[in-house]
Amino acid sequence: MRNVLVIFRKELHSYFVSPVAYILLAMFAIIFGFFFWNSLGYFVYMGMESQMRGQSMPMNINEELIRPLLSNISVVGLFLIPMITMRLFAEEKRSGTIELLVTSPIHDIEVILGKWLSALTLYAGMLVLTALNFAFVFRYGHPDWKPLAIGYLGLLLQAGALLAIGTFISTLTKNQIIAGAATFGACLLLWVLEWVSGYETSTWARVLAYMSVITHFESFAKGLLATKDFVFYVSVIFLGLFLTARSMESLRWRS
Amino acid sequence: MITVTDITKRYARHTAVDHVSFEVQKGQIVGFLGPNGAGKTTTMRMLTCFMPPTSGSAMVAGFDVLEQPFEVKKRIGYLPETPPLYPEMRTAEYLTFVGRLKGLSGQELDKRVHYVLDRCAVADVKDKLLGKLSKGYRQRVGLAQAIIHNPDVLILDEPTSGLDPKQINETRDLIKSLAGDHTIILSTHILPEVEQTCQSVLIINKGKLVAKDSVANLQNRARGAESLLVEIGARSGDVDTATVQSRLEKISGVTRVVFKETQQKWSTFEIESHADGFVRGDLARAIVESGWDLNELRPTAVSLEEIFLQLTGEPLPPEEAVVTGAD
Numbered sequence: 153m154r155n156v157l158v159i160f161r162k163e164l165h166s167y168f169v170s171p172v173a174y175i176l177l178a179m180f181a182i183i184f185g186f187f188f189w190n191s192l193g194y195f196v197y198m199g200m201e202s203q204m205r206g207q208s209m210p211m212n213i214n215e216e217l218i219r220p221l222l223s224n225i226s227v228v229g230l231f232l233i234p235m236i237t238m239r240l241f242a243e244e245k246r247s248g249t250i251e252l253l254v255t256s257p258i259h260d261i262e263v264i265l266g267k268w269l270s271a272l273t274l275y276a277g278m279l280v281l282t283a284l285n286f287a288f289v290f291r292y293g294h295p296d297w298k299p300l301a302i303g304y305l306g307l308l309l310q311a312g313a314l315l316a317i318g319t320f321i322s323t324l325t326k327n328q329i330i331a332g333a334a335t336f337g338a339c340l341l342l343w344v345l346e347w348v349s350g351y352e353t354s355t356w357a358r359v360l361a362y363m364s365v366i367t368h369f370e371s372f373a374k375g376l377l378a379t380k381d382f383v384f385y386v387s388v389i390f391l392g393l394f395l396t397a398r399s400m401e402s403l404r405w406r407s
Numbered sequence: 408m409i410t411v412t413d414i415t416k417r418y419a420r421h422t423a424v425d426h427v428s429f430e431v432q433k434g435q436i437v438g439f440l441g442p443n444g445a446g447k448t449t450t451m452r453m454l455t456c457f458m459p460p461t462s463g464s465a466m467v468a469g470f471d472v473l474e475q476p477f478e479v480k481k482r483i484g485y486l487p488e489t490p491p492l493y494p495e496m497r498t499a500e501y502l503t504f505v506g507r508l509k510g511l512s513g514q515e516l517d518k519r520v521h522y523v524l525d526r527c528a529v530a531d532v533k534d535k536l537l538g539k540l541s542k543g544y545r546q547r548v549g550l551a552q553a554i555i556h557n558p559d560v561l562i563l564d565e566p567t568s569g570l571d572p573k574q575i576n577e578t579r580d581l582i583k584s585l586a587g588d589h590t591i592i593l594s595t596h597i598l599p600e601v602e603q604t605c606q607s608v609l610i611i612n613k614g615k616l617v618a619k620d621s622v623a624n625l626q627n628r629a630r631g632a633e634s635l636l637v638e639i640g641a642r643s644g645d646v647d648t649a650t651v652q653s654r655l656e657k658i659s660g661v662t663r664v665v666f667k668e669t670q671q672k673w674s675t676f677e678i679e680s681h682a683d684g685f686v687r688g689d690l691a692r693a694i695v696e697s698g699w700d701l702n703e704l705r706p707t708a709v710s711l712e713e714i715f716l717q718l719t720g721e722p723l724p725p726e727e728a729v730v731t732g733a734d
Binding site: 165166169170190247250253258316329 | 440455456457458459467477480481483485487488489490493494495496505507508509512552611
């Protein structure tokens with residue numbers, strides 16, 4: 153555990169001494185800021201419209217503002233995650249520092265966990281930025297905080313799963329760009345797999361749709377903690393980290 | 408301190424290290440000599456538990472690299488061919504990180520970081536980014552990193568490659584001063600480096616160990632004899648080289664006298680003899696008694712280059728021509 157912390161601190165440090173973390177955080181803040189402004193504007197417009205029509209049904213801020221925004225975060229995350237994970241192992245392999253890690257009295261899994269947790273922490277940092285926007289909603293409205301908390305949990309789980317896959321891909325190459333591009337491809341594929349369910353209902357279509365990371369986020373966005381979705385994300389995290397461990401081990405046999 | 412028994416590393420298409428066995432005593436500096444691609448790096452990587460051997464075993468500081476890699480890693484300091492530096496870290500910060508990796512903490516960690524900063528003469532760059540350091544500094548930080556946890560064994564892969572002559576000397580002196588506390592294996596393809604730094608030498612070629620001996624023994628073995636250079640002159644006129652040759656050949660122990668050249672009034676001869684210890688004295692006496700002047704008498708050291716030639720039957724390949732198999 154102590155060693156995990158040593159690696160974790162080192163990784164977080166290198167995110168924040170290089171421009172990587174700042175660029176990612178700034179990009180995310182701008183994109184999410186736009187989504188927020190846009191969604192809020194639409195929400196207010198719809199509210200006025202329904203009042204003018206004389207409808208008495210009040211609008212639900214959780215359902216009609218927070219839920220779509222959470223889905224937006226989840227999709228933006230898919231694009232930023234490759235940039236978080238691409239250097240994790242590829243850079244160590246390129247510069248030869250991997251030899252230091254591998255010849256130190258520290259287990260592979262400690263290295264992997266430290267790196268993955270630091271990536272997850274950077275992602276959590278992005279979520280903190282979104283919390284600033286949501287703070288305004290709480291200041292001027294009365295949304296229920298529980299669905300929002302579950303939504304955040306879902307975002308963390310989804311990111312954890314994709315980050316684990318990205319970490320694995322980063323162990324396969326010395327080249328950051330290749331690692332980034334391959335991770336981006338994997339993320340995108342895991343997103344669009346869900347589209348097949350739009351017109352197909354056969355078994356294979358259901359299997360494909362089940363494998364999509366977006367499918368499993370829907371319940372979290374609604375504020376539901378569904379066991380099957382929780383288990384899905386946790387399994388993907390385990391799978392990704394397991395593959396990373398195997399890949400790191402094979403590095404010794406092949407190099 | 409290090410015992411390697413019949414270690415072999417096989418890749419899909421070639422054998423990088425082929426049944427190599429050797430031992431290193433505590434406190435020694437051993438040079439691992441061979442052309443690029445001979446299997447030096449691979450052997451070192453197996454000793455550091457970076458990769459497991461295909462067959463055979465290696466014991467480092469009393470622990471088997473396959474069975475107790477953790478114990479071995481705690482007792483080994485390793486400087487790979489390119490120092491494993493993170494360009495975005497500062498020197499002291501980096502050494503602290505490596506110290507933590509090796510299991511140090513608290514006051515002991517601070518103490519060791521300060522110690523190695525001084526020991527390796529990198530204290531003046533302790534707040535500089537590693538990415539901005541010159542090659543000599545990078546190499547020294549690499550050494551500092553290797554000794555931070557005071558390991559029993561130091562494994563240095565080409566510690567002087569890419570440095571300028573002044574930096575090479577500084578690095579060599581530093582390595583020599585580390586012996587005694589640490590047992591050191593260093594690899595190189597530069598021959599004088601071994602002669603200057605190491606007590607014994609392991610010569611490896613195409614994955615096979617072709618010689619293991621002390622540097623002095625190896626030099627003797629190459630000729631099985633001593634080779635001397637003598638400069639002789641006469642007070643008036645030139646010396647008659649034929650007379651000198653016949654006179655010196657009569658001395659017992661001398662096997663061959665070869666005239667080399669005459670410059671101004673001094674004539675140079677190369678003399679081969681059995682290394683029995685009396686030849687030099689007899690030579691000097693004979694020359695002076697014959698009325699000649701003795702200007703110089705010195706043994707010519709056989710370079711490892713010649714030894715390498717004799718042992719492997721081929722000259723050291725030029726650096727660029729060889730593809731490094733280990734990378």
